[in-house]
């Protein structure tokens with residue numbers, strides 16, 4: 001059986017103490033029965049809040065319509081597991097707009113669900129046209145690593161931190177084309193962002209691996225260039241190939257390279273508080289309950305070796 005961690009064991013992020021949670025799962029609908037049937041194989045559940053409501057858009061009088069049946073599931077999860085929130089709609093890198101209604105919604109949800117931390121990606125999904133209609137790209141579009149963008153995103157993270165009293169983490173993104181003439185590397189951008197705002201880093205090892213495969217760099221170099229004391233959470237996942245590119249599709253189990261990178265990283269991240277396994281529900285047929293348990297146990301073995 002998995003080891004239950006002492007709540008006295010904490011990670012640190014500047015003035016914040018953060019509980020070392022252990023091994024987590026990113027929630028998807030195929031996990032409802034797994035989490036009931038196998039309590040204790042994961043220590044926390046990470047949720048994507050946007051899954052639990054319909055967003056009718058900023059011009060709608062009751063914009064966020066919570067989905068009743070899903071909210072019931074969420075309350076059940078909250079009673080059984082500590083929760084963390086992995087957001088997809090802060091849209092940190094949207095030029096010219098920051099969605100304060102979304103921030104307010106998250107503030108209300110944090111009061112209700114007490115997230116141990118929350119996070120979003122170094123990217124954007126929202127764009128507005130001249131008529132201020134909402135448009136959503138539907139996937140995380142990478143930002144240029146320039147100082148102007150850095151200042152804009154830092155301002156938004158500071159606004160999030162002022163509104164929601166739980167640590168905020170930024171996740172390294174996947175990109176399929178190299179933007180030319182950027183002023184910073186992705187690692188320098190993340191380090192500067194963390195230093196300017198005291199945000200933590202969510203190191204998605206599979207995203208690093210995906211970029212390394214597609215752009216031909218050494219993923220260990222990338223990891224070493226980060227200020228690793230800022231890493232609070234790690235994501236692990238699987239992917240697959242599409243049209244000659246390797247994608248971050250969360251297509252079932254982690255490939256061997258991700259496990260090797262996890263082993264490489266774990267001794268270097270003293271403030272790590274959780275390792276989250278992500279898979280997309282459409283790959284449940286590849287995972288089944290035994291496959292999920294296998295990934296969680298493997299992650300726990302690595303975690304226990306370095307972080308208990």
Ligand SMILES: [Fe+2]
Pocket residue numbers: 171204235278
């Ligand atoms: Fe991730």
